Amino acid sequence: MRRGPALAGLFFLLGCTLAFAQGDAKRGEYLSKAGGCVGCHTDTRKDAEPYAGGRALKTPFGSFYGPNITPHPQAGIGRWTYNDFVRAMREGRRPDGENYFPAFPYPSFTRISDADLRDLWAYLRSLKPSARSSRPHELGILYRWRVSLYPWKWLFFDSGPFRPEPGKSAAVNRGAYLVQALGHCGECHTPRNLLGAPKKDRYLAGAKLGESTNAANLTPTKLKKYGDGELKDILTSGLYPDGDVMGETMGEVVRNTTSQLAPQDLDALIAYLRSLRPLPDEPK
Amino acid sequence: MRKSGVTVVVALSLGAVAGAALAQAKPEQLVRQRQAVMILQGKYFGPLAGMAQGKAPYNADIVRRNAAFLDNLSRMPWDAFDPATKDVKSNALPAVFEQQDKFKEAASRLENELHKLYEVSRSGDENAVKTQIGAVGKACGACHENFRQKQ
Numbered sequence: 082m083r084r085g086p087a088l089a090g091l092f093f094l095l096g097c098t099l100a101f102a103q104g105d106a107k108r109g110e111y112l113s114k115a116g117g118c119v120g121c122h123t124d125t126r127k128d129a130e131p132y133a134g135g136r137a138l139k140t141p142f143g144s145f146y147g148p149n150i151t152p153h154p155q156a157g158i159g160r161w162t163y164n165d166f167v168r169a170m171r172e173g174r175r176p177d178g179e180n181y182f183p184a185f186p187y188p189s190f191t192r193i194s195d196a197d198l199r200d201l202w203a204y205l206r207s208l209k210p211s212a213r214s215s216r217p218h219e220l221g222i223l224y225r226w227r228v229s230l231y232p233w234k235w236l237f238f239d240s241g242p243f244r245p246e247p248g249k250s251a252a253v254n255r256g257a258y259l260v261q262a263l264g265h266c267g268e269c270h271t272p273r274n275l276l277g278a279p280k281k282d283r284y285l286a287g288a289k290l291g292e293s294t295n296a297a298n299l300t301p302t303k304l305k306k307y308g309d310g311e312l313k314d315i316l317t318s319g320l321y322p323d324g325d326v327m328g329e330t331m332g333e334v335v336r337n338t339t340s341q342l343a344p345q346d347l348d349a350l351i352a353y354l355r356s357l358r359p360l361p362d363e364p365k
Numbered sequence: 366m367r368k369s370g371v372t373v374v375v376a377l378s379l380g381a382v383a384g385a386a387l388a389q390a391k392p393e394q395l396v397r398q399r400q401a402v403m404i405l406q407g408k409y410f411g412p413l414a415g416m417a418q419g420k421a422p423y424n425a426d427i428v429r430r431n432a433a434f435l436d437n438l439s440r441m442p443w444d445a446f447d448p449a450t451k452d453v454k455s456n457a458l459p460a461v462f463e464q465q466d467k468f469k470e471a472a473s474r475l476e477n478e479l480h481k482l483y484e485v486s487r488s489g490d491e492n493a494v495k496t497q498i499g500a501v502g503k504a505c506g507a508c509h510e511n512f513r514q515k516q
Contacts, residue, residue, distance in 0.1 A: 293458050293511055319502060320414050324407030326505035328515070340418070 109204025112197050114341040115263040116190070117334060121147035133157075133211035138184055139291065142277060143220030145184035153210035166202050172240050180230035182218070183238075183277065192243040192262030237278035249356065252345075256353025259346055260285075264338065269296040269330075272363055286360035294330060302359040312351050316340065392450040399445035400455070402438055409434045410501065417498035425486075428494055432479070432486035435501075439479040443472050461512050471508035478504040 113119070124135030133156075134149035151157040158166075165176040173187035174180055181187060193201070243262050245254035260266045271279040272288035287298030297303060304312065311322050316339040319332045326332065339347065390398075409431040415421035416428065451462050461468050482497045509515070 293460050293514070295514065297515065318414055318418055318420065319506070320411055321407075323404065324409075324411030324414075325403070326407075326410070326414075326502055326509060328510035328513070329503060329506035330510055332502065332506040 104199035104201070104203030106200070106203040106207040109200035109202070109207075111341075111343075112201050112263060113204055114338055115259060115346070116193075116201070117264065117338040118150070119337055120333060122150050123147070130209075130211045130213065132205070132208055133213040134215045135213070140184060140277070142182075142184075142224040143218060145182060145218045145220075146216040148215035149211055149213055150205060151208045151211040152206055153212055156212045156214045157210060158205070159210060163199075163202055166205070167198055170198060170201075171242075173234065173238065179227050180234060182220075182224075182227070182230065183233070184218075186265040186268045188238055188279075189262060189265035189268060191238075191240045192258070194242050194258075194262075197263070233276065233278070237276070250352070252349045252352045253356050254353075255346065256349035256351070256356075259342075259350050260353055264350070266299065270299050283360060283363070285354075285357060287363055289363065290330070294328065296331075298360065298362050299354050300357045300360045301355060302361060304354055305359075309348075309351055312354075313347055316342075316347060316350075392447070392453045395445040395447055395450050396453045396455050396457075399442040402442040402445075406435060406438050406505075409438070410505070413498045414502055417495040417502075423491060423495075425489065425491070429486045432483045435479045436483040439476045443469075456514050458512050458514050464511075468508075468512055471504075471512065475501070475504040475508060 119131050121136050121138055122132045122134055123129050124133070126135075129135060130151075132149070132151050134147050136147045138145040138147065149157040152159040154160050161176060168174050168176070169181065169185075170187060170190045170193060172191070173183065173185070243258045246257070249257070267279055267285055269290060270285045270287060272283050272286065273279055285299040287303070288296050290296055307315065307322070315321060315327070316335060318340070319327050319335040321327065327335070339350075342350065412421060413428060413431055416423045446457065446461055446468070448462055450457075451459070478497070478501045482494070482501055485493045485497050488494075
């Protein structure tokens with residue numbers, strides 16, 4: 082009779098170890114929201130299958146289409162090993178060794194921790210496989226060769242997980258991790274040079290996206306006009322305090338990501354943005 | 366008989382005055398008018414978005430009232446995006462005047478979504494109302510994305 086609880090405890094411990102080794106899909110789902118994966122990896126049609134690929138990301142170099150990342154063996158990434166996934170996220174390389182274009186934001190995702198990669202992988206494995214084939218990118222003639230990515234990566238890409246800054250509070254470091262690694266906010270909110278690499282000294286100072294769209298300056302220069310409560314409202318509702326609706330690109334990020342964050346993560350994100358050095362807007 | 370004749374004359378002259386007033390409206394005035402409409406849309410849409418997202422308790426009376434206000438407001442700003450206002454300083458991007466077809470399309474999308482909201486707000490179906498509030502938000506955001514420069 083007394084063996085029951087002991088056995089249950091043993092199984093519980095065993096379960097925990099297994100879950101740790103295999104990653105926690107539930108946690109992975111949350112991390113996937115924090116990473117906004119669904120945005121690029123889902124078509125814009127109303128009935129589109131999530132994570133089955135299709136969205137066009139228009140850049141000066143051409144249109145990139147987010148591929149199918151469901152576990153379908155042919156159409157998706159069903160044949161990948163966990164190591165293939167880690168190599169893609171951390172080193173920006175495909176299973177066959179070729180480089181990804183940095184439209185896939187691996188310069189940010191490389192900062193994701195080992196534990197989070199495991200959970201993300203567990204979540205991706207749990208998705209319903211979709212047979213929808215990935216659409217090839219449509220790139221300008223000069224940019225089609227992946228070979229050119231070797232020097233690009235050599236110049237601009239540092240791999241490796243996020244390291245907390247010792248002098249900063251736990252909240253600021255957590256926020257930095259959410260913004261720099263999972264959230265990949267800098268991919269849009271940092272201006273890029275002619276080779277499409279972010280200008281490090283202008284990190285999160287806002288950037289022009291295409292002809293008319295701008296990503297806002299996220300340093301205190303712009304954000305100081307909002308209180309913490311107001312910023313939280315903006316990032317959970319997609320509305321400014323006067324009821325003004327933000328542009329749809331960020332509106333979608335609010336729906337998919339920032340409104341889904343746990344309250345303490347949203348607080349951390351704001352604490353980190355507040356800790357940034359104020360930078361002036363990009364010259365128009 | 367004479368009375369109706371007078372009415373016609375009065376109506377005609379009022380029409381002429383209104384027409385003249387429209388023709389004379391200064392570009393700066395048009396910009397202020399359309400901004401006023403946008404401000405009021407924000408005022409009446411904000412609480413609805415809060416209810417749709419579960420941040421504020423759902424109140425069917427406020428939804429019905431605001432949906433009716435918004436249905437009307439959504440038809441008001443467009444004639445103030447007159448080409449004459451092109452050079453007046455505002456958050457409107459040049460695309461408003463350069464891609465008029467797309468701008469009109471975005472404008473009618475908002476009108477349609479708000480009219481739908483007006484209709485479902487009368488049906489009393491809370492879930493349908495909340496879904497439709499989301500659709501309205503997307504219509505606002507889609508137009509802001511391409512035609513408005515947030516300062």
